[in-house]
Amino acid sequence: MSIVAHGGNGTPASPGGGLELAGRTFRSRLILGTGKYPSNQVMAEALEASGTEIVTVAVRRVDLSRSTEDALLNWIDPERYLLLPNTAGATTAAEAVRIARLGRAAGLSDFVKLEVIGDERTLYPDTAALVEATRELVRDGFHVLPYTNDDPVAARRLEDAGAVCVMPLGSPIGSGQGVLNPQNLLFILESVSVPVIVDAGVGTASDAAITMELGVDGILMNTAVAQARDPVRMARAMRLAVEAGRLAWEAGRIPRRPRAEPSSPREGVLV
Amino acid sequence: MSIVAHGGNGTPASPGGGLELAGRTFRSRLILGTGKYPSNQVMAEALEASGTEIVTVAVRRVDLSRSTEDALLNWIDPERYLLLPNTAGATTAAEAVRIARLGRAAGLSDFVKLEVIGDERTLYPDTAALVEATRELVRDGFHVLPYTNDDPVAARRLEDAGAVCVMPLGSPIGSGQGVLNPQNLLFILESVSVPVIVDAGVGTASDAAITMELGVDGILMNTAVAQARDPVRMARAMRLAVEAGRLAWEAGRIPRRPRAEPSSPREGVLV
Amino acid sequence: MSIVAHGGNGTPASPGGGLELAGRTFRSRLILGTGKYPSNQVMAEALEASGTEIVTVAVRRVDLSRSTEDALLNWIDPERYLLLPNTAGATTAAEAVRIARLGRAAGLSDFVKLEVIGDERTLYPDTAALVEATRELVRDGFHVLPYTNDDPVAARRLEDAGAVCVMPLGSPIGSGQGVLNPQNLLFILESVSVPVIVDAGVGTASDAAITMELGVDGILMNTAVAQARDPVRMARAMRLAVEAGRLAWEAGRIPRRPRAEPSSPREGVLV
């Protein structure tokens, strides 16, 4: 499949440039989740090693039956990382809006990762509910980053609703299958003008490189790092892979050919 | 396919260790060819950006009809890079041995990249001739790095003949198709105890990451860098991708699952 | 990926059974379009060779400027084939409903293939509009067969709206890329209880076999047959491929193994 750059042309708007969201620019194109690490200590080291500047967090009821455990916020410096509360757990637009508001109160920022799950087995989004919730949250002053499926039609509807970017999935959350349908991501890149961040599916470094080589603007991942045998080492791998994939896309890869092409000159061969 | 580490276990002998060839250790696991760059200047910058420590060169007749052009050796510091002459152009064991000896005289090292082409269309090797030439060159004191196909049986024969490593192809030389049959590379890793360096096929950064994640010891490439729209940028991308792929293999990736696994806790969801 | 049968178990409800739609049973699981054939003569022979019992047709304005050409209905015997008018051309629910009603008047049947295009480049459907149109057409007594994307959430919404089956795409209409995301089709098979018919994407016989082996109930295709170099021969190939894929799914394939397993006994080998 031909690599289509964002906006449809073969070269990036700004080689080496950063990720722009709601007027803010981030040098790193990697967004990390904070769930499922062996410990807060390991999580903190992984965030450090990854070079990320944005981290997602969830909003949950305090468990009043247990003595208060070590709060996540003791391990993440809000001066250094933008906290991005998600609406995980919501299955309707109304639930998502409510959770987003609680997250804003806790996270002290207008950015929200919007999730509305339409199916428990796949954790795929309900795109109609996403559009509805995006409209309401935008009216309420949020910067909405919606987790969506790889449908370019849904992506355009979300952009029209005011999302600051679209975050299509590569494969099911936590499945580690990488990008199952790269062509749909290319279609989304052609369909919207806001940044495209692939959220969910990346399993290892090469998946991150493949994804960036499609010309997307960034990647959001959690399980691939948190559940690796060595999360800190994998975080470093992901940092390098995202940069490598972006550089390769900017550098312009050679075409795929069915036949061989010699690397050494045909002339002057001794016979 | 399950990722099988070199030697058959799931972790590397030495995390962060280097590439060992004939008793020498190289920090970089990336070997670059020197053919087909837009200019010697660009080539030199690309070698620099790639972090490579080994570069391949070809042996060719001087064109006596043309005034001597700018010699390649004026652009490559032998103190910094190990020169690895190849036997490109040979179609028999005897031709390969002759070219190897001329290369040794010119390159002042006993290392040789052995090529014996068995088919012009694919540039696939003649494995029987490779084994024969390896035996003779080893007798003659060479350190032989043979470019071979992805047949684990041929790989073992080459190890038995004394090769210091085996260099199976991922896909045809210059085709940029990446690794067409990863399983055969895993079989080769199980079949030999010498280092495995994938030679030929890599087209872009993700191909390099995928290849390293198989657990191979290194990658040799030329066209993917030299013919990229921006060779120096692609060289940097390849450097990062090789490191990323190696780190990811060392870090131990998450398993692929057909189903989704939430990243945020199921407990404490507001309803 | 594990092959999941329709309904979630590993065996078909009725081995050798037919395709059931709105109470009617069809022996053939192949539905053919009637567009883009070199001639009506070739089309008629291809329908014959394919063994299909259902053919799709489009509703279009008569071109009053041209002398009336040979009407399609002169070539298709409604006694033999169920005419399935589509709503191709509709980009809103209202347009689709109007076209469906005209098609019913012309086709003399309550079956309609519902299309509402959300994007011209990909011809992907607008799933929200599909659900709306399905509801209205069902109220109006139609048997609705909606062409949808491969989102299991949208598929369930369509079933809830009363569709008699869901028809997810394998890849873009006429692209001949086969099934780009088989896992999503398996998810759809788990998500709905109505028949699943893959509509769009099949390019050649093996694509049809792969699709049926997923456990889907049928396939709708047009371009792959009509635009083949020899449409009648390809129609026969598709007939056999659909049967082969269905039989293979019923027969239960062997598992994929990374390693080899000998076919001849290990005992009694001469040495």
Added chain:
Amino acid sequence: MSIVAHGGNGTPASPGGGLELAGRTFRSRLILGTGKYPSNQVMAEALEASGTEIVTVAVRRVDLSRSTEDALLNWIDPERYLLLPNTAGATTAAEAVRIARLGRAAGLSDFVKLEVIGDERTLYPDTAALVEATRELVRDGFHVLPYTNDDPVAARRLEDAGAVCVMPLGSPIGSGQGVLNPQNLLFILESVSVPVIVDAGVGTASDAAITMELGVDGILMNTAVAQARDPVRMARAMRLAVEAGRLAWEAGRIPRRPRAEPSSPREGVLV
């Protein structure tokens, strides 16, 4: 990858023609093995359902410790099926030649499936030994059908040695992974003029169709049928899939396009 027909042109020598081996013509392009069936009864029914005309058998020492079991030959009519003894178990050219001669004495035919295994884990052949054994057996009047790997160079050496066809593997014997490297099979089709029969790797019907669509002349399989949950049904599926794949290759498939192409006319749309 472009589908390349045998001999390099896009159409078959004889549409609908049969498989020619050593002057004999077979209507069926499917060769079946006789190992690993639940019973001789099921095997006989599967051979019948498959439409095959050639079946492979192994040569083994009689187990003198057990009372003689039901002989295979009581279940296979040599008038109906060509018996093709294999040399399974051989790891050297000499062993293969000896087994081939015993097989000829038992099978009463000069046809032999030549196997020389070079690696127990993969059951990949030793191509150098194959060439040596082929030469000797051809001198001895055999019609040699060698099981080889997917290396086009080795395939040409076997043709030069006098093999009546070459039988490259698609993936390891009994692994059911289908064709792992279709491009190498296309290269082999371009490299030799004898028939190409894919031996080993087919797992299900679609694998057989994919393989035939490459333009190969036939397929040899065993485990995919013998170990299916319902071997007789799978045998029928394979018969249809081989025919479907061959017909599709003869019919000339549509090209793969990244974009959509409507099946219904753009003109005359109601608006």
Added chain:
Amino acid sequence: MRLIVNGRERELDDGLDLVGLLRAHRLEPRVVVVEHNGRILRPPQMEGVDLSEGDRVEIVQLVGGG
């Protein structure tokens, strides 16, 4: 009189009826369907349908499609 037929404005002789319009285009009612001012008409229902100034008429048929 002026009508909109298949999306285009047409000038037709006063008094021409629907069947007449079809006949003028050599269209057998059997193979077409007509939408007259939003009302769908099958062959039997086309008989005796008058046309008048400003009517919207759609004459459609089934064609090859996917």
Added chain:
Amino acid sequence: MRLIVNGRERELDDGLDLVGLLRAHRLEPRVVVVEHNGRILRPPQMEGVDLSEGDRVEIVQLVGGG
């Protein structure tokens, strides 16, 4: 008095206020957010908020998530 706290019915002493409830669970207002009868309260706004029979209180915090 009976309240619904984090979805569960609780029996609390009359007169206990929101800050008291948090203190009873050793929760620093800094790390939690409270929704009191649908109204979201940040630490400063929690002061002097009385609780009464039937109130719905949600006490939430940010946790690790993707």
Added chain:
Amino acid sequence: MRLIVNGRERELDDGLDLVGLLRAHRLEPRVVVVEHNGRILRPPQMEGVDLSEGDRVEIVQLVGGG
């Protein structure tokens, strides 16, 4: 006398011939092939073949295989 039959050393009565050996194992010559000291024998050729000390005999048949 001692012979190697199918790779195993066997003690057989002197004077036993090949056909006798097969009969002793209830093997019909029709379904087996014999290699006697490297010489391949089909049914007709097995008649009257004597066995003697140290002979190597292979008795093989066709079985199911791929």
Added chain:
Amino acid sequence: MRLIVNGRERELDDGLDLVGLLRAHRLEPRVVVVEHNGRILRPPQMEGVDLSEGDRVEIVQLVGGG
């Protein structure tokens, strides 16, 4: 005298030696390797090597390659 230089027959002045031949082509011995009648010569060994009728000379160098 006639020699084969890099695969082509050449007519050279009698008495020209190897270093002279290189100099005639402005080749620094440092960057080339010579094969003279199958014998490989590095720069130091090229000194004083005479050429004569029928000699086969290959003058090669390292170039960009993969």
